[in-house]
Amino acid sequence: MPKSNTILYLDGVSVSFDGFRAINNLSLVLDKGEMRAIIGPNGAGKTTMMDIVTGKTRPDAGEVYFDGQVDLTKHDEAEIAMMGIGRKFQKPTVFESHTIEDNLMLALKGPRSIFPALFHRRSAAEARQIDDILGIIRLGDKRDELAANLSHGQKQWLEIGMLLAQDPKLLLVDEPVAGMTDAETEETARLLRDIARDHSVIVVEHDMHFVRELGVKVTCLHEGSVLSEGSLDFVSADERVVEVYLGR
Amino acid sequence: MITGRFFAAGADRRIAITIFILLAIAIIVPLLNLAVSPTSAFYVPSYVVALTGKYLCYALLALALDLVWGYCGILSLGHGAFFALGGYAMGMYLMRQIGSRGVYGNPLLPDFMVFLNYGELPWFWYGFDQFWFAAIMVLAVPGLLAFVFGWFAFRSRVTGVYLSIITQAMTYALLLAFFRNDMGFGGNNGLTDFKDILGYNVQADATRSALFAASAVTLALAVFVTWAIVGSKYGKLLMAVRDAESRTRFLGWRAENVKLFAFTVSAVMAGIAGALYVPQVGIINPGEFEPSNSIEVVVWAAVGGRGTIVGPIIGALVVNAGKSWFTGVLPAFWLFALGGLFVAVTLFLPKGIVGMWDSWRGNARALRAASITNPINGEAGTDPAVPPPPKIVRSAARTPGDWSASGPEPQPAE
Amino acid sequence: MILTRAIGLTLLLLLGMLSPSNAAEADLRAIIAKFATASNFSATEAVVRELAATGDTAVERPLGALAEGDLYVRKADSLVFIGKAAGGSVELLDPLSGEKSGDAAKSEITKIKVNNTLRRAVRDALGTLTLGAKDPAARIAAADTMFKTPDATNIEPLDAAIASETVASVKALLEQARAASVLVSDRPEADKLAAVALIGGRGDRNALSLLTAVEANSEGAVKDAATAAIANINSTLALWDAGQNIWYGISLGSVLLLAAIGLAITFGVMGVINMAHGEMVMLGAYTTFVVQEVIRNSFPGLFDWSLVIALPLAFSVAALVGLVIERGVIRFLYGRPLETLLATWGVSLILQQAVRTIFGPTNQEVGNPSWMSGSFYIGQLAVTWNRLWILVFALGVFAVLLYVMKRTPWGLQMRAVTANRRMAASMGIRTPWVDALTFALGSGIAGIAGVALSQIDNVSPNLGRGYIIDSFMVVVFGGVGNLWGTLVGAFSLGIVNKFLEPYAGAVLGKIVVLVLIILFIQKRPRGLFALKGRSVEA
Numbered sequence A: 001m002p003k004s005n006t007i008l009y010l011d012g013v014s015v016s017f018d019g020f021r022a023i024n025n026l027s028l029v030l031d032k033g034e035m036r037a038i039i040g041p042n043g044a045g046k047t048t049m050m051d052i053v054t055g056k057t058r059p060d061a062g063e064v065y066f067d068g069q070v071d072l073t074k075h076d077e078a079e080i081a082m083m084g085i086g087r088k089f090q091k092p093t094v095f096e097s098h099t100i101e102d103n104l105m106l107a108l109k110g111p112r113s114i115f116p117a118l119f120h121r122r123s124a125a126e127a128r129q130i131d132d133i134l135g136i137i138r139l140g141d142k143r144d145e146l147a148a149n150l151s152h153g154q155k156q157w158l159e160i161g162m163l164l165a166q167d168p169k170l171l172l173v174d175e176p177v178a179g180m181t182d183a184e185t186e187e188t189a190r191l192l193r194d195i196a197r198d199h200s201v202i203v204v205e206h207d208m209h210f211v212r213e214l215g216v217k218v219t220c221l222h223e224g225s226v227l228s229e230g231s232l233d234f235v236s237a238d239e240r241v242v243e244v245y246l247g248r
Numbered sequence B: 001m002i003t004g005r006f007f008a009a010g011a012d013r014r015i016a017i018t019i020f021i022l023l024a025i026a027i028i029v030p031l032l033n034l035a036v037s038p039t040s041a042f043y044v045p046s047y048v049v050a051l052t053g054k055y056l057c058y059a060l061l062a063l064a065l066d067l068v069w070g071y072c073g074i075l076s077l078g079h080g081a082f083f084a085l086g087g088y089a090m091g092m093y094l095m096r097q098i099g100s101r102g103v104y105g106n107p108l109l110p111d112f113m114v115f116l117n118y119g120e121l122p123w124f125w126y127g128f129d130q131f132w133f134a135a136i137m138v139l140a141v142p143g144l145l146a147f148v149f150g151w152f153a154f155r156s157r158v159t160g161v162y163l164s165i166i167t168q169a170m171t172y173a174l175l176l177a178f179f180r181n182d183m184g185f186g187g188n189n190g191l192t193d194f195k196d197i198l199g200y201n202v203q204a205d206a207t208r209s210a211l212f213a214a215s216a217v218t219l220a221l222a223v224f225v226t227w228a229i230v231g232s233k234y235g236k237l238l239m240a241v242r243d244a245e246s247r248t249r250f251l252g253w254r255a256e257n258v259k260l261f262a263f264t265v266s267a268v269m270a271g272i273a274g275a276l277y278v279p280q281v282g283i284i285n286p287g288e289f290e291p292s293n294s295i296e297v298v299v300w301a302a303v304g305g306r307g308t309i310v311g312p313i314i315g316a317l318v319v320n321a322g323k324s325w326f327t328g329v330l331p332a333f334w335l336f337a338l339g340g341l342f343v344a345v346t347l348f349l350p351k352g353i354v355g356m357w358d359s360w361r362g363n364a365r366a367l368r369a370a371s372i373t374n375p376i377n378g379e380a381g382t383d384p385a386v387p388p389p390p391k392i393v394r395s396a397a398r399t400p401g402d403w404s405a406s407g408p409e410p411q412p413a414e
Numbered sequence C: 001m002i003l004t005r006a007i008g009l010t011l012l013l014l015l016g017m018l019s020p021s022n023a024a025e026a027d028l029r030a031i032i033a034k035f036a037t038a039s040n041f042s043a044t045e046a047v048v049r050e051l052a053a054t055g056d057t058a059v060e061r062p063l064g065a066l067a068e069g070d071l072y073v074r075k076a077d078s079l080v081f082i083g084k085a086a087g088g089s090v091e092l093l094d095p096l097s098g099e100k101s102g103d104a105a106k107s108e109i110t111k112i113k114v115n116n117t118l119r120r121a122v123r124d125a126l127g128t129l130t131l132g133a134k135d136p137a138a139r140i141a142a143a144d145t146m147f148k149t150p151d152a153t154n155i156e157p158l159d160a161a162i163a164s165e166t167v168a169s170v171k172a173l174l175e176q177a178r179a180a181s182v183l184v185s186d187r188p189e190a191d192k193l194a195a196v197a198l199i200g201g202r203g204d205r206n207a208l209s210l211l212t213a214v215e216a217n218s219e220g221a222v223k224d225a226a227t228a229a230i231a232n233i234n235s236t237l238a239l240w241d242a243g244q245n246i247w248y249g250i251s252l253g254s255v256l257l258l259a260a261i262g263l264a265i266t267f268g269v270m271g272v273i274n275m276a277h278g279e280m281v282m283l284g285a286y287t288t289f290v291v292q293e294v295i296r297n298s299f300p301g302l303f304d305w306s307l308v309i310a311l312p313l314a315f316s317v318a319a320l321v322g323l324v325i326e327r328g329v330i331r332f333l334y335g336r337p338l339e340t341l342l343a344t345w346g347v348s349l350i351l352q353q354a355v356r357t358i359f360g361p362t363n364q365e366v367g368n369p370s371w372m373s374g375s376f377y378i379g380q381l382a383v384t385w386n387r388l389w390i391l392v393f394a395l396g397v398f399a400v401l402l403y404v405m406k407r408t409p410w411g412l413q414m415r416a417v418t419a420n421r422r423m424a425a426s427m428g429i430r431t432p433w434v435d436a437l438t439f440a441l442g443s444g445i446a447g448i449a450g451v452a453l454s455q456i457d458n459v460s461p462n463l464g465r466g467y468i469i470d471s472f473m474v475v476v477f478g479g480v481g482n483l484w485g486t487l488v489g490a491f492s493l494g495i496v497n498k499f500l501e502p503y504a505g506a507v508l509g510k511i512v513v514l515v516l517i518i519l520f521i522q523k524r525p526r527g528l529f530a531l532k533g534r535s536v537e538a
């Protein structure tokens, strides 16, 4: 397979924990600018796949390439994040003892070394960016509140906002709409479609309604490898997917 | 009450007042000691100057520890080692100043070396006859040790109690090493019998007052520097690392470097504290490396309120004043009191005096939503139903929410 | 095996001391009386020979006294006594029994004069004397003395002894003693070469020093043979040395294991940082002290049982204190390890000071029961009984603990609560109880460790302080939450420590070990046998 036009390229990736194979010979290719939805039963290895891409977990075998040429297995989390891979966790993790605004400020794209941070002064451009993002995630009126005081759904939004602030090339979004109302879910789908216009995105989600809203190619993982891939209609018609995931 | 307004004010004003008070006593106390007649009611006796000067050094040490513990969640049980190393660097300068006035009258070798049959001055004693060199070493030695230690520890992601335990092992190893006569640091007697500092008699009242003033000014400076660090974007990052280290990594920050910087700065501050301490107490010996000393520092910070700037200073002053009082009146009970303090402060006063003051000022009901002090239900703070108290938001942003940044479940030691 | 042999040996030695040959006593006294009439040195020497010829060990006392110049004749009745100067007068002792039988002024007695020839004759006599003794242990002792002080004149008596010797092991020793004597005699080279070979085969330090002397004093083939034999012995000795180091290391490891094993439960399984762990050990040691005090004062006969009695008591005391600590402090701090660390440190200060107030700050005397004292050899390996018992005890405690954790319902509940508290609670496990009991178990084990450690360490209020850092090192090194890791950790740290000591000295060795552990934790932050999985990373 040519890697040249891919943003993410996984081939034959395997990882096991204490003998348990969480990812088993997984191959997955994401083209530049593509958005992909990943579904699959609990424990299928979706989150683990993201752990591998972001450098949290080292694969036992296989190739993981970013942007067609960077071997991600040779880099750690911070380097990978700096290359332009952003991640939203399944369990929303924000900096609870900071305000929403400070959360975004820490995520904002820019130099990542100590001394610039020590003497940092917020520029007008940064302030504007933060305002924009606050507008998008609809937390503008709460900018000075501690993140600890946000609801579950609001934390999800804040984390998406932090992703936006990071402005990565590839976004990995793990279950973004868990704990959201239907209206919020639709809103999130719209936001992601918006983002996908100039970013590559992988979304993991169990909410089939949301996946349908996204309207993108779907990959179904099962027991650590790809079970089925294609349009949502194609995948949900697949006997095996129905068997292990969707149910009859 | 003045103190009432002082504590109720916002965090920044509190810092300003602290700095002001420190600078004021740096001038007033020496004046009251030197310029006022001993019969006057305003006279400050010399021993009080020496004692409070010592406390100020402890306060600086506690502040240094709080920078890493309160703001970055690194519970160092080895900060006494940095303090002692700074003290030894200063002690070596003071030893060399004795010159030929020692018991053995050797112009080059300190008494203990003559006693232990040293032929010549060990190489690492060179340069310590110069104050500027010793001053650099006061900063460099603790800083370098912290840098090397931290570089290894943080890079390999040693965290939580593991880190605490190896910092304790570090100071313990140094304790054993400095007890050895052939290390060249005076063995278990340490360095003492100092005569001069910068040409002035260390015993003289004027010198003591000057050292007191130096301690107070240094502490004021340290308060300012800590405040500046903590208030910067880096400071926010520091707290972010404390609360969710891996999240900062996925944002592209090198959490290990963030910690390393704070750890090194903190060690340098501790070293300065030790260097100011030694001429005021007149001795430095390996006992300063005792792991129990380092743990005591932790309780100062905890009593005052960790994760605040004035907290550790208040804690160090209060606990040490209590210690002096107890050892005078009921010496056998001091350890009971200290032990009880450890237990009480962790159980009943997890945010220390300053934190308690803030809580008391704030709306008690709303505060429960904002903080995570409740030990049983660590998720109380995430409860969105209760509106947050608008008044304390800023200062609360500076004080840590929960204590050790870990879930409410007992885990296999992180 | 070793045990029975050692006991047998001790018994033999005891018997040997207890069997005086009463029948011969009168004869001996008659011969001794002849000293009074011996008028010159050669006459005295004849008496010495006659005494030696009896082959009775009882003559050692008078002969020894003679060589020292302590044998006197009372002028009044020509009786022979051993004299001991006591102030102006001389205390007279019976030459055979050594019992006091009066005083005399210096003028009332005459000293039996000795010269060098005579002294030598006495020494030879003393050496050969016991060669014919009935008791093999006495013969072994004699052979040993002769080996250490070889003399050409020994050869003949040794030849005789060898011919009549029936016990093979004693015979071998006698032959070695003979060989040693041959080497200092003017026997032909061939004999000497054989002797060198024989002594080389012995392979211990005595053989080494003997051969070194031979190497220095001889030339030619004998010298070469000695050189070769020395090299040989040195390499054997190096092996034994290594063995001895390993034993010291194992012994230290067992101490570490004892100290750390309770911590492996509280810290490793429950995740509670108990800085008062060392004080639990101390409480156990003080319990032993109290038990021994009571026994000394009221039931002296039970002293050998004191440790056995102390064990359950120490366990109960420490477990009870542990229970109180858990209920009173730690349970409010679950999930906050750093706070637990501080609070338990405070508890440790209080416990220390309490013990200091009650018992005083000084070391307390805790005795070793008879079965814990003394030592024995395996080859060149010196093994003390207390260390051996502590090793056995440590392994026993470990085995019991392993059984409790892995095979009992309680252990299962303990592990369940550790793995997932909420889930365990919802399955009907009473988690607070399990927590409290687990902590009490860990503390109780620290208490019984204290019983053992009271045998080899000073029992003072600071006893626990010395162990706390080491114990944490062991648990962290071995891997938290893994009992086997603790076992391996304790023994490897013990052995590494003891191997470093000869090169670096005790203190530096310890520092090196600490630094190594610090480095090791950097490499493997979760220890040798780490738990894996998401729960750990949380």
Ligand SMILES: Nc1ncnc2c1ncn2[C@@H]1O[C@H](COP(=O)(O)OP(=O)(O)OP(=O)(O)O)[C@@H](O)[C@H]1O
Pocket (backbone or CB within 6 Å): A017, A022, A040, A041, A042, A043, A044, A045, A046, A047, A048, A049, A090, C532, C533, C534
């Ligand atoms: N660090 C780890 N240690 C041990 N097992 C792990 C680890 N990480 C993942 N696993 C195991 O790998 C399997 C895949 O987990 P993963 O979280 O990737 O599933 P998922 O597809 O994200 O499921 P869900 O839909 O529930 O989020 C699970 O069985 C999990 O227990």
Ligand SMILES: [Mg+2]
Pocket (backbone or CB within 6 Å): A046, A047, A048, A090, A174
């Ligand atoms: Mg998942």
